[in-house]
Amino acid sequence: SKKERANKKKEQRDLQACKSIVQELEGHEDAWPFLLPVNTRQFPTYKKIIKKPMDLSVIKKKLEDNLYKSREDYCEDLRLMFNNCETFNEDDSPVGKAGHNLRSFFETKWNEHFPP
Numbered sequence: 001s002k003k004e005r006a007n008k009k010k011e012q013r014d015l016q017a018c019k020s021i022v023q024e025l026e027g028h029e030d031a032w033p034f035l036l037p038v039n040t041r042q043f044p045t046y047k048k049i050i051k052k053p054m055d056l057s058v059i060k061k062k063l064e065d066n067l068y069k070s071r072e073d074y075c076e077d078l079r080l081m082f083n084n085c086e087t088f089n090e091d092d093s094p095v096g097k098a099g100h101n102l103r104s105f106f107e108t109k110w111n112e113h114f115p116p
C-alpha cells in the first residue's frame with residue numbers, strides 16, 4: 001500500500017542516518033576505546049562486571065546485517081556502550097573522559113538527524 005511504501009522509505013532514511021552517525025563516531029578522536037570489543041584477557045574482570053558488552057564494530061555489523069528493527073533499537077546499543085564505559089571506568093580516567101566526550105558528540109548528532 002501507499003502507507004507501507006512510505007514507511008519503508010522512512011526506514012531506509014533512518015538506516016542511512018544511523019550508518020552515517022556510526023561513521024562520524026568512528027572518525028572522532030575519542031573513539032579509540034570503542035572501535036573494537038574490550039579484550040577480556042587484557043581486562044579479566046570485564047566479563048563479570050559488564051553483562052552486555054557493546055562497541056562500534058558490533059553496532060556497524062548489526063546495521064549492515066539489518067538487525068535493528070528501529071532507530072530506537074540502534075540508539076539503545078549506543079547508550080549501552082556508553083553506560084558500560086561509565087560502569088567500568090572512572091570519570092577522570094582517559095577512557096572515562098573519552099566516553100563522556102563521545103557520548104556528547106553522539107547525542108548531538110542524534111538530535112541533528114532526529115530532532116525531538
Ligand SMILES: Cc1ncccc1N[C@@H](C)c1ccc2c(c1)OCCCO2
Nearest residue numbers: 032033034038039042043085088089095
Ligand atoms: C571502552 C573500554 N572500557 C573498559 C576497558 C577498556 C575499554 N577499551 C579498550 C579498547 C581499551 C581502553 C584503554 C586501554 C586499552 C584498551 O588497552 C590497554 C592499555 C590501556 O588502554
